[in-house]
Amino acid sequence: MTDAALESWLCMARLKGVGPQASNRILEAYGDPDRYLAASEADRAARGLPKAAVTAPRDRAAVADGIAADRRWAEAADCHIITRDDPRYPPALARIGDPPPVLFVRGDADVLVQPQIAVVGARHASESGRRTAEAFAAHLAAAGLTITSGLALGIDTAAHEGALAVGGATVAVMATGPDRVYPRDNHPLAHSIGQHGAIVTEMPVGTPVTRGLFPRRNRLIAGLSVGTVVIEAGRNSGALGTAYRAIDSGREAMAVPGSIHNPVAKGCHALIRAGARLVESADQVIEEIRAAVEGFTPQTPAPMAGGNDDTEHPESDWAALDEEEIAVLEAMGHDPIAFETLLRRASLTPDILSSILLKLELSGDIAPSSGGYYMRTSNRAGG
Known part of the structure; x- marks a missing residue:
């Protein structure tokens, strides 16, 4: 692509009032942004473009500095600007109703x-939810799929880490x-x-964190993927918006069910009622999307250290615990479960129960959950 052509793409992407839908109409009308920018206002109006x-293009001069910043960013070896007419543009993303005209990609x-x-x-997310996300992502990545998520804390972070843990590829989609x-805590991730995948955004250099941009980010996550799995929501x-965008784009939406008492399971249950597939293992995910991926033959992943989401392998048996720990x-x-509820069920004093819970947390058998609750994380035989 020539410098002038790239300049036109970056200009269109930055012009105020020209979002993804308007860009799509511009490309349908003119074929490329250069012809759009060179056209008269009368011609643009005659082609039925939105007033904005x-x-x-009257404000082209106002975006010149921003375009220069985009181009400086792309000078790094691992930074890429991918436009709609670039052969590297993801075909899956091009098929959604409002594909972004430009992608900024760091990595592979x-x-x-x-x-x-x-x-x-x-x-x-709960500790159990994070463990499930990490195990699902590790299994799917080892089977040959790229794991895509939004770099957020909680489930997104666990999904990226699960893929990286088995040497798989992962894509982080950002709203900045x-x-x-964003978030800053995920700089190392x-x-x-x-280094082992790609970070992608449609927003140009300098775009700060803005709440309204996250739905746009979520449509990219769904658009890049053959299916979306929701684990706790x-x-x-x-995450529900991501799943509904997947459905709107003709992709598979799947949800992992949870406890009816868990507030972050409510969204998953709502998705299932709305028609999303209920999945309990990564292998079920593979079966759901296999037909949508031409020529895809899943590789056989090795069991993940610390447990596998697809089979019931007890981590250990009751012999490792004393009678009070088993009872709890x-x-x-x-x-x-809340501390007060567990106190009544176990018939223990608060100090003794606190001591037992600490031991179980240190051994990895339980973890604090949201709202001051506790939840089992292991699957010991006998329980």
């Missing part, structure tokens, strides 16, 4: 055209400019993803 898109741009599965969910990482979770685990059951 008709007049937006080739992973964007590989079969991807989105794994998303709650930021304030490519020169920023973003660096690893850039509240009723108003952005039995009293907990498999749903999140």
